[in-house]
Amino acid sequence: MKLIGFAGWSGSGKTTLVEQVIGVLSARGLVVSLVKHAHHSFDIDHAGKDSWRHRQAGCSEVMVSSGQRWSLTRELRGAPEATLEELLTHLSPCDLVLVEGFKRAPIPKIEVHRAVVKEPLLHPDDAHIVAIATDTALVTALPRLDINDPVQVADFIVAHLSL
8 A cells, every 4th residue: 555644733734635635536546545643532433322332331342334334443441552554454455545644654744834824844854744735935845735736736646656
C-alpha cells in the first residue's frame, strides 16, 4: 500500500482537504483508505447501544456487522496507543492510504497551512514533508499546492507516489 499523510495544526483545514481529495481520487477509480489520529477520547458507539454496553461490561474488542458495513472497536484499557504501523496492518488492501494527523510519523506528508492559523510551519523541522497545501504565499523550495484546489492536491499525490 502506498501512503501519504496530511499534517498541520488544528484549524488548518486538514479534514476538509482530505475529504475533498478522497472524492477526487475515488472518482478516478482508486481504492482509498484513511487512518485518522484523534488527540482526544472518541466514540463511534452511543451510550446505551448493545455494542457500547458490551464494551462497558469489559469486552476488549466488539465487532458490529451488517449488510452494509462492519466495525471493530478495541478498548486499550491502559495499554499503549497503537502506532501507525500497527494500525496499517488492520486495513484491507487498497491503492492508497491517506493518513490524517500522526504529524511526527516518518512518512511522506503534505503540510496543510492556513494564514489564519498563527502556528509555525512544520516543514522546516520535518524532512518528510514533501509539499505544502496553503492559502498564502510562502517562501519554500517545496511544491506549493492550493489548499482550495483538491484536484491539484490529488494530481500531486498521484504523481509523487506514481499511482
